[in-house]
Amino acid sequence: MGGTREGAIARAESYFDGGLFLADLGRRVAIPTASQEADAMPALVDYVSAEMAATLSGLGYECQVLPNPVNFYGPFLVARRIENAGLPTVLTYGHGDVVRGQAEKWRNGLSPWRIVIEGDRIYGRGTADNKGQHTINIAALACVLAERGSLGFNSTILIETGEEAGSPGLAEFCAANNTRLKADVLIASDGPRLDQHRPTIFGGTRGVLNFDLKLSLREGGYHSGNWGGLLANPGIILAHALATITDARGQIKVPEWRPRTLTPAMRAALAEIHVDAGEGAPEIDPDWGEETLTSMERIFGWNSFEILAFTTGNPDAPVNAIPPSARAHCQLRFVVGTDPGDIVPALRRHLDRQGFQQIEIETDGLIMKATRLDPENPWAKFASASIEKTAGKKPDLLPNLGASLPNDVFTDVIGMPTIWVPHSYAACSQHAPDEHLLASLARDGLRLMTGLFWDIGSKAR
Incomplete structure (x- = not known):
């Protein structure tokens, strides 16, 4: 047992510079684990039972691949390395599934299932979300093991294969395996990261609920020349209903959806945030969203309503007919303080007050709850100090991210503080064609996580 922090970080640098990171990531990207596809199950099983279990078994982890308690969804890998029952335990999470490949939409020369390197960009589905990120963390653990001979703490790794499908079964699985x-x-x-040049730590996430608003008035379409002005148009009615949910600049008008938890302390923390989304990121619209808030307060401290799709009639082949129905696929991202159980009922009450009782609300019931970690939490301060020591600069420390993750499973079901250290950047084309990871951020992430895991082991001894 021995070694140094610097030695462990040097091992991480060599792992990246010598091509081993790309070799590991390349094998993982090549497994088409698109959980939204009906035929993905063999790939999902292969990813955890062969690829990841083999890697972790080689690091002294006891691996178990366990079924999903929800039928027809992918399995879970639980890997445990228990060095001493008296040591603290760190849980590390990742998801091996990815969104659909969309191979036909990738730029010429690129493929979702093959690593391609162009300059600082490592292209491939899952490079950013999430195969590249958990590959970095597992490699950092391996570097600490190689240098010290032990981690200095107990380590459990959970890899799920359904996050891109809404993590079905994750809460039930974690409740049933709470002790493990x-x-x-x-x-x-x-x-x-918020700024690709500066590390980010976030302790929670906004919640998310997707739902459809639907209006069906009749069985079929009717000629607009014969019936225009006589038959109600569901597209127009639904458009007016949607217009009552926000004003023209997107400010939420449903009273129960307006947060009351943006405290002075939260505002002070967000005032120090640095943002640089990177090349290719869109310009922020300064006149969009809650008028009295800064851009950082809008995305990290407030709720946002989005219309993700709106259809009426046949958009690909319009005809001169009044359509029979209209549908809008909508989403609410929400922060701590918004009652997730009242989101749909509040909208129902709002639409009824506005005279749109005929609009139906449909949801599949899947919801990711909002979570938040106090920046003064000891683990948040410890992680921030460790990362600052390695990076030479203070990280951005967020109580919660603007996006959503199944973080409530860890905070509420299992019961623990959560520290997230992202290794990607906002313009990575996550969920889109040409997804990529920046090599510079991957190398930096390896250094940061190796230093963090080293420091946890040193603190525990």
């Missing part, structure tokens, strides 16, 4: 997964802290990676 219990830990002092979750340390994991997903999502983007």
